[in-house]
Amino acid sequence: MRIGQLARSVGVDTQTIRFYEREGLLPPPDRQDNGYRIYTERHVERLAFIRRCRILELSLAEIHELQRYQGAPHQPCRAINTLLDDHIAQVRSQITDLQVLEKQLVSLRASCNDDREIEACGVLEGLSEGSMQ
Amino acid sequence: MRIGQLARSVGVDTQTIRFYEREGLLPPPDRQDNGYRIYTERHVERLAFIRRCRILELSLAEIHELQRYQGAPHQPCRAINTLLDDHIAQVRSQITDLQVLEKQLVSLRASCNDDREIEACGVLEGLSEGSMQ
DNA sequence: TAAAACCATATAGCCACTATAAGGTCAATA
DNA sequence: TATTGACCTTATAGTGGCTATATGGTTTTA
Structure with missing residues (x-):
């Protein structure tokens, strides 16, 4: 199949497929x-694998690493589990960071009601004075 | 004061200060x-304002907008509150996205214990088969 | 006087794409 | 047959918010 059909069947832009090839994530296919x-069908699977990883926000480097593991099927799989554990830890720390951020924003927002003049806006005051952290 | 002292007093890299100047967030200072x-002291305040906004993950475009509002002190401040409300909504949606992601990752992780061979790794299987979404 | 610390500009890199430009190929239609 | 339209190719630049590097001039300190 050609690049357009591959793109459609996996739900990816053709540019992205060429990009993955340049990055070494997809093997260069034969040419007409x-x-x-x-x-080939193998490329479909390989691309779908990449997309599933990307949906889980694994980086291209991490995907590369996983692909290396796939090439050594009799090694122990602990490294894979560790990779995932690290990624989960990263996601969790992002969540807590964002939750802290949300609280700060909500508290800043509470310092103003609408319909003041900008001069008296509590939000702008909060940002202008150093009482933040 | 020179750029290094400004940088130290606000806790920013000198490169970042020049970058903000190029982006139009900091007014070009006089030169020796x-x-x-x-x-001047005004620059210190202006830069500190930018950093406080950045800590709250406001984009440079949003900061630009806030600076425009500062220039019109007698306008109503509703636009500022709206900007913040939108930003809060964005942060909240990021949080829920990440929480969904975390669940998917944890469930994938649960499909493998350590000490299998890569061939039999549940994580890799989960990523390879389309049973994901 | 020489080294260290500071300043300047310009340019490239990060990440994972996405957009644009400029052109070649192929099948179907007027 | 000519042309339209859908497809393919490569190359290059842009996104955001910095950060790093290269190269060179200036000031301060030992």
Whole structure:
């Protein structure tokens, strides 16, 4: 199949597919005489794998690492679990950071009601004075 | 004061200060004969304002907007409150997205214990098969 | 006087794409 | 047959908010 069909079947832009190839995440496919890329079912699977990882917000580097593991099927899989644990920890720390942020924002917002003049806006005051952290 | 002292007093890199100037967030300061930038107390306040906004993860565009409002002190401040409300909504939606993500990751992680071979790794299986969404 | 610390500009890199430009290929239609 | 439209190709620049590097001039300190 050609790049457009691959793109449609996985739900990705053709540019993204070429980008993954340049980044070494997708193996370079054979070419037709006219230079068009020809993909196989393997490429579909490989691309779908990448997309599933990306949905989970794994970085391209992490995906690369996972692909290396796939090439050594008889190694122990602890490294994979560790990779995932680290990623989970990262997501959790993002969540708590954002929760702190949300509280700060809500408290700042509470310092103003609408319909003041900008001069007297509690939000702008809160941002202008150093009483923040 | 020169750029280094400004940087130290606000806790920012000198490069960042020049970057803000290029982006139009900090007004271009006067220069000494040798070309060195000379900053005033106003610049300190302006830069501190920017940093407080950045800590709250307001974008440079949003900060720009706030600065425009500061220039019109007798306008009503509703636009500022709205800007903040939108930002809070955005943060909240990030949080819920990340919470969904965390659940998916934890459930994937639960499909494997350590000490299998990669071939049999539940995590890798979960990523390889389409049973994800 | 020489080294260290400071200042200047310009340019590239980060991440994971996305957009744009400029052009070649192919099948179907007027 | 000519042309339209859908497809493909490469190359390059842009996104955001910095950060790093290169190269060179200036000032302060030892």
